[in-house]
Amino acid sequence: MANILLVDDAAALAELFGRAIEHELGHTVHTVVSLSEVAASLALVGDLDLALVDLSFPQEDGTGLEALVRIHQHSRATKLAIITQGDEWVAEILRDAWELLPITTVISKSAPLAYQLQAIATVLAVGWAAPDPAIQPLLPTKRDTTRTAERFSRLVQHAGHAKLWVSLVAVDDASYKAMADHSGLKLNTLKNYRAQLVDELETHGLHDPTLRDMRRFAKRCWPFLEPYINAAQQGRG
């Protein structure tokens, strides 16, 4: 009997889906309906065999990536799977998760229940299952081996870069002036920091990005940037 964590903000749906897994497959399912509860639940539920995580949490300031990273950091033995609508809104988040984390399968929320349960059973049995066909076109055929979670360290080489990213996600208007006012850095310093990061951002699919592009990327990939930002800030202190 496997221990499964289901993270989905659609509470009623998660509850029913959890019961279906318990009833049909005989596993134990712990349901979490908020990103903020994930850390606490990890301490309570013991060793997890599988985490099923939704990507979209419109009522919260974050995405399923945050939960996936936290669960992965908590235990590398826990298999990670995504359950999502897989629409345009989450397409980039889905791609980030697929490329940066060892995702074992992607289940469509709209797929027939039997199909969803089969995917879970296959992952628990053999460690991997083909993603849902409706979602497969959103996933790169081959994972880019040069793009890794560890490589985000190159985007935060020192405390100055940390300030750039923090100010970029904090300001309403992605402009040098707003960022300078927020971070206390000089305009020219910010300009130089951005120039230092442009080549590395190519790895993440950003070609000579605008500040707005960089902000969208930072907000999306914050769970991967945050550890290096914290480390850089602490190093400075």
Next chain:
Amino acid sequence: MRVPDRDESEFSLDTWVALLAGSNPWATGEHHENAWNRLLALVQVFIVAVTTSTLWWARDTQLSNELAIVIGATVALVVLSVHPVLRVFERRTRSLTVRTNLIVRVVLLAVVLLSTYALLPGWRTLWCTPFAVACGIDASLTCSELGWKARPITWYSQFVRSGFHFGVIGAVIATFAVGGATRLSVVVPLFAVLHVWLATAVGTLWALSTLHNASIAELEDAVAEVVEGERRQRAHWLHDDVCAQVRLVSLKLQTGNSTTDEVVGLLDDFDHQLRLRQLDELFGAGSVRIAELLQPYIRHAQNNGASIAGVPGFEEAAVQLSEKSARLTARAANVLTSNALNAGATTISYDVRTADGYLYLAIADNGPGFSLADVPHGRGLWTLIHDLKPGGLTINPIPTGGTTVVATIPYTERERLGQHPARR
């Protein structure tokens, strides 16, 4: 993280660096060359031409080396006008570093100002006051690129109260004390012209900032109005369509006329309708990738019991279609999927290729197949055949059983916002 002591209106050394370096190094693609910016750049070019002409025709010909000075000033003015000229023609130079731009522009400005004073000494320097308007425009474009709400009046008053300005006044008084009235007749016009130029540049920046802020406010009002209208429309749609469908399911359950399977089928249909509505919104947004376009139909086939044998790969599915191509492709996917399901297919596969301005959508199934000649008039398939170009729909039998139908659709890839070729 916010630095509390920093006064955003303060005119610091950082501000001088930003304004003297000009707009070019701050360009990161957010602000495209709109008609207003191009017009301002054209005015700048015109003013530079007028300034150059003034220097040539009104110069003090008694001055030694006057020809070398006027040529030097002309070269400096021409180099300074390169960026505005490119802006007029919507061409961007490669974004240089702030330091390079700063050094080059400060040297060029110094050459222009010193040459002007040498060629048109005394109060005649005022003849080149229009150049200060060009400087004000330049500052305005830089502020716009930086996302900076300019406060020129505050900056000017800070300058007047600054130690630098008092130092200049001290130097004028010292000149009078040391050199007497003769020296003063040289220094006073210089000091006055400095203020006239600064006031002109500040006035230009103030006028342009006021206009810019007013147009932004107007634009924000217009956007807010559109957003409000959209929200009301969606609220109406949610009430009208969703409630009606939910009511239908509810009534079916209450009257006991439906089996569980029928209710599940109704809800699946409802789910499909919602996805089509979502797709329609994406069409409206002008950005649809093939992956998102095919999704509702793949799911529909899946929910109707068909097994999905193949789907397009990431690269093929990442192609973004223009609204017209996308709508036709969606219709083809809809008609061909329904056709396969109605014919009793249990396995369906989807494939997409793009080549030579055409998109080839291939849907293969293990159904009995059909002939184009037998398609009944007025049905979805018949309309699709007639909306595609002649030969736009081909049927290829699969030797092992089943059929592949290929729809050939003229396609144009959608341009990404802000990626107009002329602006790259």
